[in-house]
Amino acid sequence: MNVSSGYREAWEDFWAATSDAPGEAIWDADPSLAAQPHSELLLPYADASLPVVDLGCGNGTQTRFLATRFARAIGVDLSHAAVALARRADTEGVAEFARLDLVDGEAVRALHERTGDANVYMRAVIHQSEPEARPAVAAAVAELVGEKGRAFVAELTPAAKDVIRRAAESPQGPPPKLRRVLDHRLKPASATEEEVPELLRAAGLTVLVCGDTALAQTEYLPDGTRIALPARWFVLAGRGGA
Template sequence: MAPSDRYLKAWDGFWEESSGSQGEPFWDAPAALTAERDLALLEPYADPRLPIADLGCGNGTQTRFLATRFAAAIGVDLAEAAVAHARRADPAGLASYERLDLTDAPAARALHDRLGDTHVYLRAVLHQSDPEDRPAVAASVAALLGDTGRALVLEPTDRAETVLHTLGPTPKLLRVRQHDLRPGRVADGEVAELLRGAGLRVLEQGPTALAMSEVREDGTPVELPARWFVAAKG
């Protein structure tokens, strides 16, 4: 299975017309509000001596932070332009970056063969994936984890749609629409079902909020209601 031509074109176009600057995309909040906060959920389960893979890394904002907390970090993205932005934003080489199609099971297994068992950070990627592709994405997560890796999966809930409607057509949201990016609905229970379908076991889960780079009039970041899952090989 491979992503649709529409999906590939949409993400390639978005990143090709981006500057790569942190905060330009709607979801690209600083690491202090995202990966740093999220890692408190993963670290009780994760051996820091293993590497971590940031799946759907975009311009690498979160990947660079993850590299400070684990033995190594790799950011992967479907869009070549995103990977190029991430490399330019990391002149010190804190992390590595490469293109990876998360629906390509052999490619995910090959990456595991190179890295060994790897933790996974998957922040708000499943709802951006076409529904028919989501089982393949979950299978790639499982392939990367191997026997000892742990995955932190975060996804907006249905209530996130209400928050987005209240914002109106902000410039950042208009860019999402202009590039035909179509965030989909992830139904209650779907994430856990996808993980179990990939042979993974949910170790813990709970509610959270995903900070966006968009801010309200009072300067506070927009946050989307979400749910988090820590998973491991079943």
């Protein structure tokens, strides 16, 4: 199984049109607002001597931070252009980057064979994946975690749609970074409240702890308020790892 050509092309086009400037993508928040607090939730349950794999790494901002917390950091993304951006941004070579289609089970298994059991960081990937691909995305997390690894997964809830809609319908129109998302046919917050935990459990993952949060964005409302999208986070163990 692979993602559809339309989905792949939408992401390739988005990242190809994105410059090297930090924060140009609406979700490219500073790690102090993303990977740093998220890793603090994960690390009490994880073995930091294992690698960490950042699924849907984009331009690698969070991956580079994760390299300061884990022995080895690997960022993977569907888009060739995103991987190229990530490699250029990693001027000190602290992380590794590669293209990976998360629904390609054979490719995911091959990565697991190279890394062994690993920790996983995945921020807002399931909710924008094609519905038919979501079980495979959850299965990719389980495959990479194996028995020894742990995962941190954060996904937008349906309430995020209301925040996005209000921002898009402001009198001034959608903020520029949100407009880019919409213009590239990307569909945020399309998973239901129950779907994400059900997918994770069906993949054989065990929820160790979870909670509510909001994912900070790099765009602001007309009144200057930073856009933050309601989300739910999970720390997970694989089969035999609970």
